[in-house]
Amino acid sequence: MLAYRELGKEELKTELAKLKKEYQDICSAKISLDMSRGKPGSDQLDLSMEMLDVINSHSDLSASNGFDCRNYGVMDGLPEAKKMMADIMETTPDHVIVYGNASLSIMYDSIARSFTHGVMGNTPWCKLDRVKWLCPVPGYDRHFAITEHFGIEMINVPLKEDGPDMDFVEKLVREDEAVKGIWCVPKYANPTGISYSDVVIKRMAALKPAAKDFRIYWDNAYAVHHLYDEEQDEILDIIQECEKAGNPDMVFEFASTSKITFPGSGVAALAASKANLEYIKKQMSIQTIGHDKINQLRHVKYFKNIDGVKAHMKKHAEKMRPKFEAVHNMLEKELRSAEIASWTNPKGGYFISLDVMPGCAKKTVAMCKEAGMILTEAGATYPYGKDPEDKNIRIAPSYATPDELIDASRILIICVKITTIEKMLTEM
Amino acid sequence: MLAYRELGKEELKTELAKLKKEYQDICSAKISLDMSRGKPGSDQLDLSMEMLDVINSHSDLSASNGFDCRNYGVMDGLPEAKKMMADIMETTPDHVIVYGNASLSIMYDSIARSFTHGVMGNTPWCKLDRVKWLCPVPGYDRHFAITEHFGIEMINVPLKEDGPDMDFVEKLVREDEAVKGIWCVPKYANPTGISYSDVVIKRMAALKPAAKDFRIYWDNAYAVHHLYDEEQDEILDIIQECEKAGNPDMVFEFASTSKITFPGSGVAALAASKANLEYIKKQMSIQTIGHDKINQLRHVKYFKNIDGVKAHMKKHAEKMRPKFEAVHNMLEKELRSAEIASWTNPKGGYFISLDVMPGCAKKTVAMCKEAGMILTEAGATYPYGKDPEDKNIRIAPSYATPDELIDASRILIICVKITTIEKMLTEM
Numbered sequence: 097m098l099a100y101r102e103l104g105k106e107e108l109k110t111e112l113a114k115l116k117k118e119y120q121d122i123c124s125a126k127i128s129l130d131m132s133r134g135k136p137g138s139d140q141l142d143l144s145m146e147m148l149d150v151i152n153s154h155s156d157l158s159a160s161n162g163f164d165c166r167n168y169g170v171m172d173g174l175p176e177a178k179k180m181m182a183d184i185m186e187t188t189p190d191h192v193i194v195y196g197n198a199s200l201s202i203m204y205d206s207i208a209r210s211f212t213h214g215v216m217g218n219t220p221w222c223k224l225d226r227v228k229w230l231c232p233v234p235g236y237d238r239h240f241a242i243t244e245h246f247g248i249e250m251i252n253v254p255l256k257e258d259g260p261d262m263d264f265v266e267k268l269v270r271e272d273e274a275v276k277g278i279w280c281v282p283k284y285a286n287p288t289g290i291s292y293s294d295v296v297i298k299r300m301a302a303l304k305p306a307a308k309d310f311r312i313y314w315d316n317a318y319a320v321h322h323l324y325d326e327e328q329d330e331i332l333d334i335i336q337e338c339e340k341a342g343n344p345d346m347v348f349e350f351a352s353t354s355k356i357t358f359p360g361s362g363v364a365a366l367a368a369s370k371a372n373l374e375y376i377k378k379q380m381s382i383q384t385i386g387h388d389k390i391n392q393l394r395h396v397k398y399f400k401n402i403d404g405v406k407a408h409m410k411k412h413a414e415k416m417r418p419k420f421e422a423v424h425n426m427l428e429k430e431l432r433s434a435e436i437a438s439w440t441n442p443k444g445g446y447f448i449s450l451d452v453m454p455g456c457a458k459k460t461v462a463m464c465k466e467a468g469m470i471l472t473e474a475g476a477t478y479p480y481g482k483d484p485e486d487k488n489i490r491i492a493p494s495y496a497t498p499d500e501l502i503d504a505s506r507i508l509i510i511c512v513k514i515t516t517i518e519k520m521l522t523e524m
Numbered sequence: 525m526l527a528y529r530e531l532g533k534e535e536l537k538t539e540l541a542k543l544k545k546e547y548q549d550i551c552s553a554k555i556s557l558d559m560s561r562g563k564p565g566s567d568q569l570d571l572s573m574e575m576l577d578v579i580n581s582h583s584d585l586s587a588s589n590g591f592d593c594r595n596y597g598v599m600d601g602l603p604e605a606k607k608m609m610a611d612i613m614e615t616t617p618d619h620v621i622v623y624g625n626a627s628l629s630i631m632y633d634s635i636a637r638s639f640t641h642g643v644m645g646n647t648p649w650c651k652l653d654r655v656k657w658l659c660p661v662p663g664y665d666r667h668f669a670i671t672e673h674f675g676i677e678m679i680n681v682p683l684k685e686d687g688p689d690m691d692f693v694e695k696l697v698r699e700d701e702a703v704k705g706i707w708c709v710p711k712y713a714n715p716t717g718i719s720y721s722d723v724v725i726k727r728m729a730a731l732k733p734a735a736k737d738f739r740i741y742w743d744n745a746y747a748v749h750h751l752y753d754e755e756q757d758e759i760l761d762i763i764q765e766c767e768k769a770g771n772p773d774m775v776f777e778f779a780s781t782s783k784i785t786f787p788g789s790g791v792a793a794l795a796a797s798k799a800n801l802e803y804i805k806k807q808m809s810i811q812t813i814g815h816d817k818i819n820q821l822r823h824v825k826y827f828k829n830i831d832g833v834k835a836h837m838k839k840h841a842e843k844m845r846p847k848f849e850a851v852h853n854m855l856e857k858e859l860r861s862a863e864i865a866s867w868t869n870p871k872g873g874y875f876i877s878l879d880v881m882p883g884c885a886k887k888t889v890a891m892c893k894e895a896g897m898i899l900t901e902a903g904a905t906y907p908y909g910k911d912p913e914d915k916n917i918r919i920a921p922s923y924a925t926p927d928e929l930i931d932a933s934r935i936l937i938i939c940v941k942i943t944t945i946e947k948m949l950t951e952m
Binding site: 238 | 580
């Protein structure tokens with residue numbers, strides 16, 4: 097089949113008519129598919145069921161430091177939970193605070209604290225006229241929602257194959273004291289799946305911000321979420337790199353077991369310099385007496401150590417690979433030759449990022465929705481929900497089965513083709 | 525034995541010498557006791573161990589609404605968890621949001637949200653010059669710590685036998701728009717153990733605040749924490765009373781299972797009007813995808829219903845009664861006749877409140893500490909840690925055994941007597 101741009105007006109119209117017929121048939125079939133969020137499939141959740149057996153009424157619920165996990169206390173996490181989360185983030189336990197069940201809440205909390213009390217003695221952001229934030233795009237909608245919620249002005253930063261455009265980042269951070277942070281998903285980024293190169297990470301760690309309270313928000317959400325055994329992205333330890341660059345306090349790193357065990361019932365953690373942790377713990381001591389230590393212990397008893405986590409993640413990969421491949425194969429087979437879109441083929445993480453012709457994303461997603469298939473809202477991968485080119489679509493293959501994903505991809509591809517041809521025809 | 529005030533200087537000196545000898549002997553014995561915090565004893569924690577069996581790898585983790593509790597979602601709590609928490613608070617599930625493991629965090633979060641985003645559309649407190657708060661005293665140090673952390677000006681309100689001095693509360697709330705809230709522990713108050721009378725609760729619900737965003741922070745921490753079967757305090761449902769009084773939005777109620785199952789690994793909830801909940805959920809949707817639903821399910825499966833909770837609390841009462849009685853009997857036997865102190869004899873909750881002669885609390889607590897016995901810091905039951913009369917001491921009997929509590933009470937009584945006589949002698 098020819099690329100669409102090689103087709104004449106009539107040929108496009110014929111193709112469009114054929115596609116619309118197919119679309120009508122799909123709509124009549126009244127399917128219902130959800131590819132909107134990075135939710136693990138139930139087959140993935142099944143993998144962790146035995147974790148629910150490691151603690152029962154006969155268990156000794158003492159932590160390694162002898163503390164009775166059933167009672168109040170141990171505000172910043174069990175030693176063994178710190179170790180586990182440190183290993184996942186490839187840092188050391190002395191940099192870690194273990195929190196409750198979600199890293200999203202830690203990020204919210206970190207920004208809320210900066211807003212109300214400031215960062216390590218600096219002016220609370222609520223007392224400033226303007227606070228700005230760098231947002232590599234496309235990125236994670238829930239990140240952008242937090243900064244938007246606090247009235248922080250978000251600035252789009254191009255996300256390239258090896259990470260954010262560092263020329264752009266360096267300049268903005270150096271010149272504008274109002275720039276207080278940057279959202280980063282450094283490994284298997286949401287949604288493009290790229291990982292930051294060593295060069296990018298070293299430049300990130302060596303930033304010279306005008307704002308003393310500038311922090312890199314390093315959401316290492318997919319640290320161990322590889323799809324393949326043989327090809328795995330690895331990234332530098334940002335905390336160590338910041339130390340080496342003389343910026344030890346410049347980063348907050350986040351991770352959780354949400355997509356390792358059970359989302360919502362996992363363990364989440366923050367990693368940062370000791371100076372940051374001391375400051376944060378002062379606030380924490382007002383906010384909580386301690387998080388769920390029994391759940392921390394449950395995770396540690398189940399995994400034993402980082403090797404246990406990695407072995408577990410291989411099982412996840414076995415479930416995830418066919419899902420990613422189902423989508424990828426369909427895109428290759430049905431969409432490649434038309435030369436009207438591009439997509440990522442990530443080695444890990446939870447998403448495939450699809451770029452369609454500018455101006456076609458919203459319409460495509462709307463058409464899919466009408467056909468019974470929910471995708472992440474178009475624009476969601478950009479601050480304020482505004483994709484300036486209206487071209488990025490995030491595909492989340494985890495929740496469906498490979499068979500469902502083949503159907504879903506077919507619908508998506510038809511919708512992409514229809515909206516693209518319609519656009520081409522109006523421009524002819 | 526005579527009341528101390530009936531003794532002459534020489535008699536007091538003789539008594540003091542005898543007491544100091546006893547104190548020296550105790551110090552030499554190098555004991556170690558902790559009565560500082562309201563931590564359940566390990567015998568109480570043992571009561572909930574079987575809750576750890578109700579969910580295992582073979583369990584169906586579907587909620588009553590069919591939702592898979594293992595996955596993301598259900599931000600505001602499982603229907604059955606709402607019902608359980610509503611029953612504990614004696615309200616209805618439609619007034620309830622279920623959170624994570626601690627009500628303290630919900631209270632912090634509520635004030636933080638009011639600070640950054642305001643209460644139901646009102647000016648965020650961070651934009652106001654002054655925010656004031658009413659603090660019935662003596663009260664709970666962690667409440668005061670939150671308001672202090674946000675720079676809120678705390679005003680002491682006398683706490684009487686039937687609740688806060690409502691003449692005082694009504695006047696301040698009516699006249700001063702800067703007054704945005706009041707801390708209340710309405711049942712078995714921390715530390716005095718009193719419960720609010722119907723009259724007080726009705727007056728509370730009928731407040732006419734100058735501030736539209738005034739909220740009663742109703743910490744129903746000891747809702748089901750009775751010590752006796754026969755004599756139990758019951759309080760009116762504040763949410764219903766506020767509705768009746770035409771103030772449906774004026775209250776946030778908090779509760780948790782921290783002292784029912786496992787502190788730190790329990791389930792906590794907020795209850796409020798639907799208008800409040802809608803506003804709060806908007807913020808929550810930025811902050812979290814959902815709390816630990818597996819733990820919610822674990823609690824519901826274990827208790828089944830409110831009768832299960834109540835039956836469980838009877839077992840707690842059986843453990844707690846001998847502890848409270850050990851302290852109370854010692855105070856009656858060894859301290860009553862001296863007529864130098866008064867104390868509460870609560871029917872529930874976690875504390876005994878001891879009032880010594882003004883100016884003697886700090887010294888007493890310090891002496892106890894030197895003898896190896898940790899009490900809550902004197903002053904802690906007042907805002908800013910400042911007991912204006914330096915007379916209140918909070919005793920937390922739960923964590924020790926009855927035998928330990930007899931020893932601990934003996935030490936405490938000796939220290940009270942020594943500091944009192946020393947004070948009397950300087951004033952003679």
